[in-house]
Amino acid sequence: MLKQIEGSHAMAEGIALCRPEVICAYPITPQTHIVERLGEMVRTGELKNCEFINVESEFTALSVAIGASAAGARAYTATASQGLLFMAEAVYNAAGLGLPVVMTIGNRAIGAPINIWNDHSDAMSMSDAGWMQLFAETNQEAVDLHIQAFRLAEELSMPTMVCVDGFILTHAVERVDVPEQAEVDDYLPAYEPVQVLDPNDPISIGAMVGPDAFTEVRFLQHYKQTLALRLISEFAGEFKKQFGRDSGGLLRTYKIDDAEVLVVAMGSVNGTIKDTIDEMRADGIRIGLVTLVAFRPFPVEALRKVLVGPKHVVVIEKSLAVGMGGQLALHVDLALRNVAGAPQVHSVVAGLGGRPITRPSLHRLFRRALVQPWEGTHFLDLNEEVIAKELHYVRKVRRSGPTAENLLRRLRTGAQKPAAD
């Protein structure tokens, strides 16, 4: 049914259609509206046969989900930012145990400094834990990816994160087609766990594994992710048949055929990028876009197929591996490793801590890729003046104090003098 609806509520309704049996929640902005709407649906009876358990922390939330999943229940939780980091140990645990929990991440920056706004640092910090990670571009896709996520997770018995941009998606009111229950039931079979509590064969989960088998357990986890590469496309195909929409898959392309510059990005920023591309194409610049949906497993082959041809690839990402640069860019480099005639990869970090990524900035950036292509990582819209002043100050004064407070004071007062002078 078509609805004008807040993203979080649409996602909650989509998740409810997947008939979760245990939902665990601890509030954190910008994820809270999703679980609150699910709580309401439990109260009103719109969501039946579901135990909704409010817990005292994210660590508890995912741990409860793990316990429920190990007992054969379809389990769901959601978090963001600090909450994801706080549950990190359980994140690895769920993956290592092969339990198909589905978790929404309302993507938000990580502190310090405290910041509640959107970027992808949280999801990226857990990308190697063994979960599949799918990034939504729109709220429609966010709803659809949850439905696909339960199917994927349970088919492979592997936990899955659906990553949705905090505020930009979670809090935006948009038109979303929320599917009918019968359609979702057709698409998503009842959960058939690979591990059950079998009275004839009680086992203890959580074995200690030594050097003799640890590598093999990890290899199989990795191998399952390679199987996911095929399944993600396959299930997106089936989804299209059932619901008539292109949602999910490994990646999508936009105007790439004759492109001399290709942009690679994840999440909601793809909308702005497409608008920019349309404007630049009107100016005669041959530019196209590759939207990554799956970050884990990372679709090396699929990317290689679309990226070979143009001269330049600009990778825009909302996260930073401090001391290394763009993480997604490094992944794209990997996809192009040992490829003859591979394009040059230009890394851009943008939108950290909620800084808007605007079309004028993207125009300048994409043109620069053609005129003055750069090496290393470029930070979009960096305030170089403030940085220069802070660096100067830090060189001069040993007890320069906390960086964040210094910058804030400088921005507030526009003072020429360093904050603590």
Added chain:
Amino acid sequence: MTAEVRPLCKPAEYKSDIKPVWCPGCGDYHVLMSFTRAFAELGLPPEQIAVISGIGCSSRIPAYTSCYGFHGVHGRSLALAAGLKVARSDLTVVVASGDGDGYSIGGNHFIHACRRNIDMTYVVMDNHIYGMTKGQPSPTTEPEFDTALSPGGTGLRPFHPLVIALASGANFVARAFSGNPNETASIIVEAIRHPGFSFIEILSPCVTFRPDEKAWKDLVHPAPVEATNDPGKASRRIMTDDGFNIGILYRGDRRPYQLHMGQASAELAELEREFET
């Protein structure tokens, strides 16, 4: 603790120039007022005080004081404060938290901070709700209180922070009400003066998500009996009171945590003296 009263600063001098972003009428304004009055009464210069917090509306308080402040991650204020106190035992450490920060996500630290009994004062602004994230139940929320995250109420027995503090070894236990800032200030003064881990539960209404708590001002009353030094007696009293008894409920005499570093250097100093003579 230097208890000597020096009229050094006026209460206003313990306030920073940052304007609080609390909702109008929030109980936490009064808690801030009690802090500044208590610090002034103690005659401690702001730079001798450290106010440490986690995350929550209540945890914004350090920035509103002119003392050293640390706004940590959600739930970790007591652990942070332990590190600060052992590194700078000369500072007066006040830890500020909320019922979410302190009792749910940080609940484990609460128990162990009481056990450790480091000389600091722990103030929890309890509004029986997560204010900052807009109205979810905390461990002190009534079981029937209905929220989106607890459809039909949690149905859970509320956490009893004062009794847990007693059972875990806190050395000073009090209940205060934000609406009586003078009384709260004097409780804070006594808590800071008392050696070891002092715990004050301040009932501080969240007018936005718990407007019903505006009625607290009519429910609170002074505790009918003096503080005891018997944790068993204090627990029994607290377990059976109406939850609105205000005052100092327990003053213990457990030996506070001793700094090993301090001990070692004291021993060294003694040795040196021995050789000198």
